[in-house]
Amino acid sequence: MAFESSVADRSWSELSELPAGDRREPMMKRLAAIATMEEPARSAAVTRMVRAEYELDEESLHSLTASWLRAWIDLHLEDPQQATLVARAFASVFASAPSNLAMRRAAVVQTVARQSLTDAEVELLSDELPSLGLPPSRRTRGTGERGLRERVAGDTVPLRAWWRFW
Numbered sequence: 001m002a003f004e005s006s007v008a009d010r011s012w013s014e015l016s017e018l019p020a021g022d023r024r025e026p027m028m029k030r031l032a033a034i035a036t037m038e039e040p041a042r043s044a045a046v047t048r049m050v051r052a053e054y055e056l057d058e059e060s061l062h063s064l065t066a067s068w069l070r071a072w073i074d075l076h077l078e079d080p081q082q083a084t085l086v087a088r089a090f091a092s093v094f095a096s097a098p099s100n101l102a103m104r105r106a107a108v109v110q111t112v113a114r115q116s117l118t119d120a121e122v123e124l125l126s127d128e129l130p131s132l133g134l135p136p137s138r139r140t141r142g143t144g145e146r147g148l149r150e151r152v153a154g155d156t157v158p159l160r161a162w163w164r165f166w
Helices: 010-017 020-035 039-053 058-078 080-095 099-115 119-128 148-154
Strands: none
Touching: 010 020, 010 039, 010 058, 020 039, 020 058, 020 080, 039 058, 039 080, 058 080, 058 099, 058 119, 080 099, 080 119
């Protein structure tokens, strides 16, 4: 289904009006239902959801994104195969979405990961949903593990100033 010709699924974006704690169950049910669809219908459903989601204002979009990422995690813990089907559908939709929407998605997901999700959630999402573009792990921040500079310096690899690339 072409992204530009799809109709927004307002029932998905209207979940942003619910309190955050009340969204996860209906979102998880929706994601599980999408996983049971055949491929053309799955992509079409996700496209309609994405259109509705990205018509929201920034605050609502961030809140809804955090909720559906957590619902996806719940689905992944319950049924990894269904979660993989849903993840592939979302990745496919964003691969064919207009570039401004794809860039907005990247910014929203990065912001939500940094501000709303736990380190464990980000780590699971980065491992299982590489299309989100999340960093592999945030564990080196303040946990006693050596940071990048210490690891690189300790391995006798000289550090280069990032601005000296030209």
